[in-house]
Amino acid sequence: MKKTDPHAWLADHGDYLYRFALARLRDSHQAEDVVQETLLAAMQSASYAGQSAPRTWLVGILKHKMIDLIRKQMREQPVEGLGEDLPDEPGMDEFFDEDNRHWNDKPQSFGMPENSLEQKQFLTILQECMDRLPKKLAALFMLREVQEEENEIICKELDISSTNAWVMLYRARMGLRKCLELHWLGR
Amino acid sequence: MLSCKQASRLLSQSLDRRLTWRERTALRLHLTICDVCRRFGRQLLLLREAAKRMVRLTEQNETLQLSQEAKARIASALDLERQ
CATH class of the missing domain: 1.10.1740 (Rna Polymerase Sigma Factor; Chain: A)
Structure with a gap:
């Protein structure tokens, strides 16, 4: 055998x-x-x-x-401030002006580099950005975006509410996007 | 009228669930007048694609291997379990 x-x-x-x-x-x-x-x-x-x-x-x-x-x-280690009762996402306010109507920090324009060497650099920076996210946010992002697990299955398997999942994914995406702007566009 | 904060949240959620008719209508309206949120929406899709490529890059990198110590540790765990 x-x-x-x-x-x-x-x-x-x-x-x-x-x-x-x-x-x-x-x-x-x-x-x-x-x-x-x-x-x-x-x-x-x-x-x-x-x-x-x-x-x-x-x-x-x-x-x-x-x-x-x-x-x-x-x-x-529950993500801080992710209780169900919180109507808003803490830490997200810096992205918007005080009355939350407009972007304080407007997303910049960038795309995936066509050139394979540049693309590799871009993906390396994305990797570093991923490593800076709280582990749980990064893990959830990976399950959802890379593994393409259904949201309901993720919530069931991880024993979290769908609201929690949406909030965490939003935070992960906002964080990654900001980090790429800083370190890719600002390189 | 949606604020940019609400619109960005709905854009993110639209990747994870089907928005209600009301949410879709409000979001579409916001996006027709807000090019910053449109750009944010494109970034979210870019992130999804980039994350997939990033994972592939690591998976295909054959220089990344279990260390000899890790292999030895796993092998002895397997032997222990089999006894």
């Missing part, structure tokens, strides 16, 4: 799983941990009957393990 040998999974798919997790969690220790948990879960599970490629099956487990991790983070 070489094919279901967890050591073979580690050797054949470990690095891929690690990159998959690292790209989304942006933390090498967390990425290592979820790879370990994924392989342990895979080993204990009897569900792999060779019906799909082992890598596809392992990535499926990995996605669940990543959601478990994010849920834990959400519980341990």
